[in-house]
Amino acid sequence: MKFLAIETATPGASVALVEDATTLAAASRIDRLGHATFLVPAIDFCFHQVGWSPSDLEAVVVDVGPGLYTGIRVGLATAQGLAAAFGIPVVPAVSVDALALEARTGHRTIWTVVDVRRGEFAIARYRPVPGGVVRDSSTELVKPEVLRAQIEARPGQSLVVGDVAQLPEGLLSGLHRAKMAKPRYPYAVALAEVGRGRYERDLYPAPDDVRPLYLREPDVTINWAKIRQEGPWGSG
Amino acid sequence: MNPTVLAFETSCDETAVAVVRGTEALSNVLSSQVDLHARFGGVVPEVAARAHVESIRSLTHQALNEAGVHPADLDGIAATVGPGLVGALLVGHSFAKATAWARQLPFVGIDHMEGHLMAPRLQFDDFAPPAIALLASGGHSQIVHVRDWGDYEVLGHTIDDAAGEAFDKLARVMGLGFPGGPAMDAASDGGDPAAVAFPRALPDRPFHFSFSGLKTSVVTYINKAQKSGDLPPLADVAASIQEAIVDVLVNKTFKAVDETGARVVGGGGGVLANRRLRHRFAEEADKRGVQVALPDPVLCTDNAAMIGVAGAHWLSHGRISDWAENVDPGLALT
Ligand SMILES: [Zn+2]
Numbered sequence: 001m002k003f004l005a006i007e008t009a010t011p012g013a014s015v016a017l018v019e020d021a022t023t024l025a026a027a028s029r030i031d032r033l034g035h036a037t038f039l040v041p042a043i044d045f046c047f048h049q050v051g052w053s054p055s056d057l058e059a060v061v062v063d064v065g066p067g068l069y070t071g072i073r074v075g076l077a078t079a080q081g082l083a084a085a086f087g088i089p090v091v092p093a094v095s096v097d098a099l100a101l102e103a104r105t106g107h108r109t110i111w112t113v114v115d116v117r118r119g120e121f122a123i124a125r126y127r128p129v130p131g132g133v134v135r136d137s138s139t140e141l142v143k144p145e146v147l148r149a150q151i152e153a154r155p156g157q158s159l160v161v162g163d164v165a166q167l168p169e170g171l172l173s174g175l176h177r178a179k180m181a182k183p184r185y186p187y188a189v190a191l192a193e194v195g196r197g198r199y200e201r202d203l204y205p206a207p208d209d210v211r212p213l214y215l216r217e218p219d220v221t222i223n224w225a226k227i228r229q230e231g232p233w234g235s236g
Numbered sequence: 237m238n239p240t241v242l243a244f245e246t247s248c249d250e251t252a253v254a255v256v257r258g259t260e261a262l263s264n265v266l267s268s269q270v271d272l273h274a275r276f277g278g279v280v281p282e283v284a285a286r287a288h289v290e291s292i293r294s295l296t297h298q299a300l301n302e303a304g305v306h307p308a309d310l311d312g313i314a315a316t317v318g319p320g321l322v323g324a325l326l327v328g329h330s331f332a333k334a335t336a337w338a339r340q341l342p343f344v345g346i347d348h349m350e351g352h353l354m355a356p357r358l359q360f361d362d363f364a365p366p367a368i369a370l371l372a373s374g375g376h377s378q379i380v381h382v383r384d385w386g387d388y389e390v391l392g393h394t395i396d397d398a399a400g401e402a403f404d405k406l407a408r409v410m411g412l413g414f415p416g417g418p419a420m421d422a423a424s425d426g427g428d429p430a431a432v433a434f435p436r437a438l439p440d441r442p443f444h445f446s447f448s449g450l451k452t453s454v455v456t457y458i459n460k461a462q463k464s465g466d467l468p469p470l471a472d473v474a475a476s477i478q479e480a481i482v483d484v485l486v487n488k489t490f491k492a493v494d495e496t497g498a499r500v501v502g503g504g505g506g507v508l509a510n511r512r513l514r515h516r517f518a519e520e521a522d523k524r525g526v527q528v529a530l531p532d533p534v535l536c537t538d539n540a541a542m543i544g545v546a547g548a549h550w551l552s553h554g555r556i557s558d559w560a561e562n563v564d565p566g567l568a569l570t
Contacts, residue, residue: 036326040333040559054338069282070323073289077327080293081334085307208294218282231411232458233470 001199002052003059004043004082005192008035008075009067009095010114010163012185015039017046018192025049026189035074043082057088061195063186064092065213066114066122066139072212083207091204093194094213096124096162098186100133101194103161108179109136109154113162114186116141121167122215123147125154141215144171151178162186237552239311242299242335243544246288246328247320247348248375249279250537253295255303255310256544259357262303264534264541267291274414278404279374285323292331299540307339314547317345317557318567319375325563333559342556346546348538349569352504353382354549355542356529360502363529368498370489373505373538374400374415377485379443379492380569382502385549388569391492392443399481399507402447406454406477410470420478421510427475429512431468432457434480443488450480478512486516493526502529504542509533 007014013035014028025046029038047054062079065072076090083090099112110126110133120141126133142150144167151158151172158178165184172178183190198204238258245252252266269287273279300307315332318325329345336343352371356363367382368391377394397405400417407416412423435453437446454477461467485507493501501521507513514530521528535541 034562036330037560037562039330040337044337044559054340057338069285070326073285073323074326074330077289077292077330078334080289081331082338084293084296084331085335085338212286212289214286218280218286220276220280220283231409232462232467233411 001058001196002056003061003192003195003199004057005061005188005195006039006075006079007063007098007186007188007191008039008071009063009065010071010185011068012187013038013071014188015042015046016188016192017050017052018196021196023189023192028187030185032068035071039074039078054082055086057082057086059089059091059199061091061093061192061199063095063098063191064210065095066116066215067095069212069214076210076212080207080210089199089204090207090210091195091199092210093191093198094139095186096122096139097135097194098191099162099183100124100126100135102183102187102190103159103181104128104133105159108157108159111147111151111158111160113147113160113164113167115163115166116215119143121147139213139215144168148172148175151175239548239551240305240309241544241547241551242296242310242313243540243547244292244315244328244332245348245351245538245540245543246292246324247316247318248324248538249273249284250539251288251291251295251328252538252540253292253299254540254544255299255305256541256548258548259545261358261541261544262305263299264539265295265298265302266539267295270415277414281321281323284321285327288324288327292327310339310341312336312342312344312547312551314344314346314543314551316348316351316543317561318564319348320565322563322565325565329563333561337559342551344547344550344555345557345561346543346550347567347569349376351542351546353380353388353502354546355504355531355535356502357545358535358541359531360529362527363500363502366496366498367500367502368489368492368496369501370485370503370508371505372399372485372503372507374398374404376505377445379489381492381496381498390569392441392445392488394445394447396446396448399445399447399485400505402450402481403507405451409451409455409458410474417506417510420474421512423470423474424478424512425471427469427471427473429475429479431472432476434476436480436484438484443492445484445488447481450477478510482510482513482516485513486520490520490524493524498526500527500529504531504536506537508536
């Protein structure tokens with residue numbers, strides 16, 4: 001199976017071409033605002049490296065979040081555009097899963113952290129299993145203190161990965177069972193592995209139903225003064 | 237050469253996809269978000285971007301199906317590159333670039349305003365430079381001298397509110413809801429445009445507009461009329477407000493026609509769908525014996541066919557965008 005993985009849900013953008021379980025080419029760049037300029041040239045570069053033509057693709061795996069909304073949409077729109085050109089599936093994968101898979105260790109509980117700004121972080125918890133990890137929680141948006149409380153309440157050793165650099169300084173101080181580690185951003189190679197698992201088990205929706213994982217409603221308030229329907233002649 | 241182009245427009249609150257062959261629209265579909273934004277009293281960028289990414293794929297299929305065109309029949313792909321809302325632009329532009337790359341087709345990013353300038357070509361075979369065009373919507377108001385395709389001289393623009401913005405604000409004052417342009421047009425039905433003489437702001441420079449003063453005078457007028465208990469019928473006030481905006485737009489546009497000697501006058505943007513404005517355009521053009529090239533309202537408001545006709549034009553002139561092209565939210569005609 002030949003597929004492309006697209007990762008643009010965080011400041012780190014990357015793409016990977018994968019055949020079965022083998023990564024044939026990958027490219028990455030860290031630039032929060034540059035995903036749209038990076039993506040297609042990087043895909044083009046990888047295809048040239050490997051010698052594939054676009055029509056060889058069987059599926060596109062894409063990170064649907066949680067993460068930066070604009071980055072997620074650039075990635076998803078690109079994936080949808082590629083997939084629509086040949087009628088191939090779009091397989092959504094989530095950023096926290098890709099982080100955990102890349103960080104897999106022998107025994108520690110893994111906590112993945114994605115900065116979604118405005119003081120909140122998307123987090124998820126994973127349990128190590130031979131060769132991988134299993135998600136033990138849903139993905140939720142929390143304040144940093146909540147993350148600390150959850151780790152504290154959990155017995156055993158923990159590994160905290162993802163955008164830990166954005167967490168408040170000293171958040172985990174005194175918590176000796178927990179250790180921070182890399183990777184900071186999810187990477188297309190790990191995302192591809194998450195996506196391949198879902199693809200092989202037919203665990204993906206129809207293309208039109210692939211949606212970003214926002215975890216938050218748009219930040220807008222209804223401006224009643226602006227939409228007031230009442231005028232001098234009565235309600236409009 | 238009449239290239240067949242798949243075109244995308246997502247600069248604001250319409251997700252639009254079209255297939256254009258040369259200057260002929262084979263399909264022109266869109267998913268309007270008007271209802272989505274109406275409850276907020278204006279376009280919310282994050283809401284717009286979310287809606288674009290949800291509908292662009294199915295709209296693309298619809299546009300190709302309606303045109304009876306298979307992706308293999310396409311000669312190129314075009315998308316709006318700016319100006320507009322960055323998050324909204326990125327959805328259509330990214331989708332378009334990816335589709336073009338996948339099919340190994342040339343891709344070209346199109347200036348939204350140039351799309352409006354070229355839209356008349358979809359319906360008027362002889363719409364060609366030199367021409368004058370009025371571009372007026374909620375986001376822009378300018379008079380453009382089209383000296384040649386790609387050679388545009390902006391003769392004048394608004395110094396405060398865009399014309400569509402003025403309609404929105406005034407419709408709000410009147411209690412007519414959002415968006416204001418169509419609401420004011422409807423409310424003016426049967427009204428007397430000469431009922432109330434609202435002022436026409438005329439800034440020093442002959443082709444510039446100003447609409448912010450009009451709101452103040454309308455508010456003052458309504459307050460006074462309410463107090464004295466002789467509020468004229470809604471239709472008369474709406475028609476008079478509409479006339480004050482239309483008058484300025486039309487007079488300045490035709491002043492530009494007179495000064496440049498252009499033989500054809502076109503237009504684009506949602507305000508050009510206004511019935512009174514279209515009527516006045518025809519009248520003024522008749523007086524001068526110049527041709528009016530105002531496309532149907534659906535081609536005046538934001539649409540992808542206009543991006544397609546501009547895309548077909550530039551692709552047949554060999555212009556191709558780089559895969560690294562980014563959107564440009566602040567793009568301006570030069
Ligand atoms: Zn427009």
